[in-house]
Amino acid sequence: MKFPAFFDQVPTLRVRDALAAFLGAADDGLLEYGYADAVKLAGHSCPTVASAYVLGCRALTALYPDSLPERGGVRLAFASRLEEGVTGVTASVLTLLTGAAQDGGFKGIGGRFARRGLQDFGHELPLSVRVTRTDTGAAVDVASDLSHVPAHPDTMLLLGRCVRGEADEAERQRFAALWQDRVARVLLQHWDDDAVFSVRAAD
Template identity: 50%
Template sequence: MAFPSFFAEVPSVVMHDRLAEFLGAAEAGIIEYRYVDAVKLAGHSCPTVAGAYLLTRRVLAALYPDELPERGEIEVSFRDAQEEGVAGVMAAVVGLITGAAGIGGFKGIAGQFSRRNLLGFEALDLPGGIAFTRRDNGRMLSASLHLERVTPDPRTGPLLQRLLAGERDPAVAEAFTSLWQDRVRRILIDHGDDPELVSLA
């Protein structure tokens, strides 16, 4: 598989997963997630997937400043409904990293390790778009993503429309994908620590 080279430059998210440790799936339960894992899950790389990855990484770093985040021990609530806008896509990426799942999630072993019902929607009273809550101490952080901070190149829209209309010129396709992924790169690399791109409360 060949991916854009900047994927490798995006900082990873390292988690501790008690279930993975218990079942011997990962030594000491340590699992590392990279942006390419989110891309594989979603099947594409776009500002939404990049934003969800970055937001999750930023929130976990703030929730666990001196220790590895505990996968499967974090509740996640979205203000939007699952089918509204890009909430479902973002939830998939957030769930990949945190282990939080809805009703179809892993039910646990003898009352332990459950990931079911850790991912919810339509929490209308949230101060931000998504809330992450540690189950061990109840500490919560709410986060909002402001992708408008990283605007697309003005050539992107017209190129997209030409391709959607059926144009098959390889040069047009190459120009579009280059501009599209450059915006993703700017989100993840140039604005990786931008407090106005991912705001925490």
């Protein structure tokens, strides 16, 4: 398995998962996630997967400024409906990082460690997603604006040719390279760019 080299340059996220500790899946429940984990979950690397990964990492870091984030310790509310746009993809990546799941998630053990029902959709929110700690109630609102990271002008032309089966091998490779170049710019050049990623304390 070989990923683009820039994957290794993307910041990782370390969390503590009480369920992983309880079941002996990881020493002290310590887990570390990288961008490649989000790609393996989604099955592809795109600006949506990249932006969801950044938002998840930045939201958890903001909510747990003095300690490791507690995976399974937050609730997610989305402004969009689950079936709308790329909400489902974003929700899946955020589940990976936060542990917060939809109705099919883990139901818990003896009233503890439940992950089910920690995602809700179709809320009135100032931004795209609200992430709330279940222990303290502290919350942040987050959103991304990828218009500040435009694709190369040739990308959509090449995408059309690839989809229609008109592209030759060189064009297919160039399309893939341009596609991942934008993903790399999102992750490496704009991680802390507040014009691209809004992360602010909820009112």
